[in-house]
Amino acid sequence: MVKSLGKRLDLCVGCRICESVCSNLYFKEDDREKSAIKIEEQDGSYRIIACTQCGACVDICPAQAIERKKNAIIINKKECIQCLSCVGFCPEGAMGYHRDVKTPFKCISCGSCARECSEEAIFIVREEEA
Amino acid sequence: MATWQNEDLAPIKEKRRLLQTISYEKGEVRRGYADQILSIDLTKSQIEIQPLSAEIKSAFTGGRGFGLWSLWQRATPKTAWNDPENAIVISCGPIGGVTQYPGAGKSYVVTISPLTGIPVDSNVGGYFGPYLKFSGFDALEVTGKAKEDVILFIDGDKGIITLETAPLEEVNSHLLVDQLTRMGADSWKDQQRISVVSAGSAADHVKIGLLNFSYFDLHKGHIQLKQAGRGGIGSVFRDKKIKALVVKYSSLQGNSNASYDPKGVERLGLMMHREIREQDEEQNSMRKKGTTYLTGIMNDYHLLPVHNFKFGQHPKAERLRDTAWKKYFTPLKAHGCWYGCTLGCVNFVEGLLLKTGPYQGERVVVDGPEYETIAGVGSNCGIFDPESILEVNFYCDTYGIDTISFGTLCGFLMDLYSQKLIDQTITGGLELSFGNGAAQLELLHQMAKGEGFGVIAGKGIRALKEIFVREHGVSPSYLQDIGMECKGLEFSEYISKESLAQQGGYGIANKGPQHDEAWLIFMDMVNNQLPTFEDKAEALHYFPMFRTWFSLVGLCKLPWNDVVPEGNAEEEEPNKVPEHVQNYLDLFLAVTGKEITSEELILQSERVYNFQRVFNLKMGQGRRSHDDLPYRAIGPVTAEEYESRRELYDQELKENVGWSPSGKTTIEKIKALREHREKRYELLKDAVYKRRGWTEDGIPTLETLKRLGIDYPDVVEVIRPYMEKM
Numbered sequence: 001m002v003k004s005l006g007k008r009l010d011l012c013v014g015c016r017i018c019e020s021v022c023s024n025l026y027f028k029e030d031d032r033e034k035s036a037i038k039i040e041e042q043d044g045s046y047r048i049i050a051c052t053q054c055g056a057c058v059d060i061c062p063a064q065a066i067e068r069k070k071n072a073i074i075i076n077k078k079e080c081i082q083c084l085s086c087v088g089f090c091p092e093g094a095m096g097y098h099r100d101v102k103t104p105f106k107c108i109s110c111g112s113c114a115r116e117c118s119e120e121a122i123f124i125v126r127e128e129e130a
Numbered sequence: 131m132a133t134w135q136n137e138d139l140a141p142i143k144e145k146r147r148l149l150q151t152i153s154y155e156k157g158e159v160r161r162g163y164a165d166q167i168l169s170i171d172l173t174k175s176q177i178e179i180q181p182l183s184a185e186i187k188s189a190f191t192g193g194r195g196f197g198l199w200s201l202w203q204r205a206t207p208k209t210a211w212n213d214p215e216n217a218i219v220i221s222c223g224p225i226g227g228v229t230q231y232p233g234a235g236k237s238y239v240v241t242i243s244p245l246t247g248i249p250v251d252s253n254v255g256g257y258f259g260p261y262l263k264f265s266g267f268d269a270l271e272v273t274g275k276a277k278e279d280v281i282l283f284i285d286g287d288k289g290i291i292t293l294e295t296a297p298l299e300e301v302n303s304h305l306l307v308d309q310l311t312r313m314g315a316d317s318w319k320d321q322q323r324i325s326v327v328s329a330g331s332a333a334d335h336v337k338i339g340l341l342n343f344s345y346f347d348l349h350k351g352h353i354q355l356k357q358a359g360r361g362g363i364g365s366v367f368r369d370k371k372i373k374a375l376v377v378k379y380s381s382l383q384g385n386s387n388a389s390y391d392p393k394g395v396e397r398l399g400l401m402m403h404r405e406i407r408e409q410d411e412e413q414n415s416m417r418k419k420g421t422t423y424l425t426g427i428m429n430d431y432h433l434l435p436v437h438n439f440k441f442g443q444h445p446k447a448e449r450l451r452d453t454a455w456k457k458y459f460t461p462l463k464a465h466g467c468w469y470g471c472t473l474g475c476v477n478f479v480e481g482l483l484l485k486t487g488p489y490q491g492e493r494v495v496v497d498g499p500e501y502e503t504i505a506g507v508g509s510n511c512g513i514f515d516p517e518s519i520l521e522v523n524f525y526c527d528t529y530g531i532d533t534i535s536f537g538t539l540c541g542f543l544m545d546l547y548s549q550k551l552i553d554q555t556i557t558g559g560l561e562l563s564f565g566n567g568a569a570q571l572e573l574l575h576q577m578a579k580g581e582g583f584g585v586i587a588g589k590g591i592r593a594l595k596e597i598f599v600r601e602h603g604v605s606p607s608y609l610q611d612i613g614m615e616c617k618g619l620e621f622s623e624y625i626s627k628e629s630l631a632q633q634g635g636y637g638i639a640n641k642g643p644q645h646d647e648a649w650l651i652f653m654d655m656v657n658n659q660l661p662t663f664e665d666k667a668e669a670l671h672y673f674p675m676f677r678t679w680f681s682l683v684g685l686c687k688l689p690w691n692d693v694v695p696e697g698n699a700e701e702e703e704p705n706k707v708p709e710h711v712q713n714y715l716d717l718f719l720a721v722t723g724k725e726i727t728s729e730e731l732i733l734q735s736e737r738v739y740n741f742q743r744v745f746n747l748k749m750g751q752g753r754r755s756h757d758d759l760p761y762r763a764i765g766p767v768t769a770e771e772y773e774s775r776r777e778l779y780d781q782e783l784k785e786n787v788g789w790s791p792s793g794k795t796t797i798e799k800i801k802a803l804r805e806h807r808e809k810r811y812e813l814l815k816d817a818v819y820k821r822r823g824w825t826e827d828g829i830p831t832l833e834t835l836k837r838l839g840i841d842y843p844d845v846v847e848v849i850r851p852y853m854e855k856m
Binding site for chain 2: 060061062063064080081082083085086087088089097099102
């Protein structure tokens with residue numbers, strides 16, 4: 001089973017509750033810059049930026065600190081040498097980086113944001129592994 | 131993850147004998163410096179730790195600067211490469227070890243070269259330099275000579291340094307480095323925390339030996355070797371009976387340098403990662419092709435050395451283009467030679483089946499090939515078979531042989547052989563004709579075995595010229611014209627005939643003709659951006675100084691201009707890549723806390739560069755005549771060369787010399803062109819020396835030394851005999 005965050009851009013109303021849920025859960029503060037999901041407004045509609053679990057970061061990490069685990073791709077903070085290659089090379093621009101946070105951070109498909117999304121614009125997708 | 135064990139190495143380890151060991155307090159690295167130097171005297175089996183003074187840091191910055199300063203203290207004017215006081219110094223500089231900015235893991239090695247008798251500096255990737263610094267040392271200097279083969283182990287985790295005999299370890303690098311990496315590691319993944327410096331069996335017998343610097347590629351699960359190739363440093367290493375230098379460091383972090391502004395370093399690094407991701411594929415595609423992309427370009431512009439630098443182009447060079455190598459390369463993931471280098475030019479070939487030599491029949495990993503290897507051992511020798519080049523590349527690395535010197539000297543021998551100026555009675559039966567890959571490999575194996583003509587060839591082109599004149603009556607002036615060495619170092623692999631600025635870049639280079647000082651061919655020849663002598667002299671001031679700076683701070687040159695920001699072409703001086711220059715100023719400030727301007731950056735280099743020039747003088751060289759080039763670097767020596775580009779040369783005679791070539795013989799035309807071009811090269815020297823603040827004899831003036839603040843009494847003493855003429 002591989003989990004990822006599904007997105008329905010047409011349903012997003014830009015309330016940004018997802019960002020708030022994420023940063024509160026992982027950093028204990030309400031700061032969208034520390035959220036692993038980001039909502040960006042573009043010409044009146046919204047883009048939802050979050051990890052697709054594609055694995056580009058796994059390949060680019062020279063320290064093999066990023067691994068594909070059962071549910072999602074996760075960063076092993078102990079192994080991370082903060083080179084930020086994963087941040088620079090994420091095709092979605094979804095690898096989180098904040099100057100006050102030591103290592104990059106990312107969406108691990110926990111689903112907390114999806115549960116709070118009243119518009120059901122985000123949801124957890126489960127795919128059988130090929 | 132591969133299965134891993136190291137118990138098989140226990141019997142080898144048991145046979146070691148401890149010569150010396152010390153424990154040390156690891157100081158904290160602060161703002162890019164550890165403020166300590168590790169000194170090893172092999173004769174006395176002595177290990178010492180010395181403080182690094184603020185004055186030395188300020189004057190020499192780091193890397194090559196520290197290496198030259200350290201070597202200067204040891205070397206007298208009489209010091210030969212194989213004297214015990216000759217030092218091998220390794221240092222990575224203050225920015226070295228940054229994990230965020232691409233290309234920040236270079237080590238620089240300095241020694242008195244067996245080929246040139248003057249200091250050589252060579253840069254190399256791999257993890258050794260940064261791990262050395264984070265283990266507590268800005269530089270490692272090794273002097274003296276051991277009585278038997280030794281290994282130095284720096285345990286940066288525990289703060290223990292040991293010097294041991296190593297009778298049973300392999301000598302050839304691909305095996306030795308595997309042994310030492312596994313021996314030092316506690317687990318499979320722990321192998322990434324080890325880096326080894328080694329040479330190989332050929333470095334025991336020849337003067338073109340190199341050093342391999344290792345790192346463990348986690349994605350591929352095997353060791354990579356990067357080469358400090360130029361100038362025979364590996365030969366000095368083996369003459370000192372060093373089998374290997376090993377460092378272990380396990381606590382690498384993003385801010386192991388304890389930078390002044392770590393977030394500033396992160397900002398710059400991230401900017402470059404994004405730029406590389408967006409630009410590399412549509413620019414040079416270094417991430418996929420490495421330096422192999424150069425082969426096609428050089429061939430297109432008549433810059434690829436063919437048949438001992440006679441020609442710059444060959445129809446068969448198509449076989450050596452990047453597209454030809456693609457099928458051999460293993461698709462790579464993260465592949466920088468230091469953490470966080472997303473330009474990742476490293477390529478390698480897995481499973482090459484060796485057809486010759488002691489490992490015949492085995493499948494091996496080949497690091498590379500790089501452009502210089504393809505051009506040197508390939509096209510320059512008339513060899514256009516990728517698999518032959520790969521096999522030479524593998525053996526050169528494991529034997530500890532510089533592919534550039536090997537390729538260039540092999541081309542020289544093949545040139546002489548094809549003209550019947552040397553024959554099989556001299557080559558010991560080797561048929562060294564252009565294109566004979568088997569003979570080239572045999573020559574290489576002889577170097578490793580220390581037998582046959584290989585040992586003579588391995589003395590380098592300068593020594594070969596003397597031998598051929600003295601023992602075989604070959605014309606010395608002809609050998610001077612076609613033997614592609616300057617100061618005793620073999621040329622790197624670019625045809626400089628049509629670029630006067632590049633002739634200066636090669637001829638005036640401190641260590642000898644290596645392109646890392648200046649590569650001005652496109653600016654000069656293709657884009658005609660340097661029309662006057664003054665323009666060329668300015669470029670031959672700025673670019674060598676700018677490039678020298680990389681060697682002081684621990685950076686790789688490639689992320690400077692092998693990828694450029696979008697819109698760089700619209701900059702006023704696109705060749706300088708102004709946005710990247712600003713990155714470097716910002717990066718130096720962010721790491722060291724010292725704010726410098728672009729002028730001060732050049733000044734940091736000028737200090738070291740001029741110091742090196744005076745060092746050459748100290749060793750009895752460093753004057754105008756030492757910047758002379760073989761004529762083949764300047765123009766066509768033979769009728770065959772002239773005729774290959776007759777239109778171009780005829781036009782030059784007509785338009786630039788004011789001499790009509792019509793009705794003249796090729797020999798007459800060669801002579802007229804030669805007079806013009808040699809005169810032009812001398813005028814270039816004048817302009818460059820003037821711009822650099824040197825005398826007409828190529829010696830930095832006292833005023834220059836004072837301006838740079840390197841007018842130390844012992845430095846001034848070296849130029850004093852020439853001061854009256856200033």
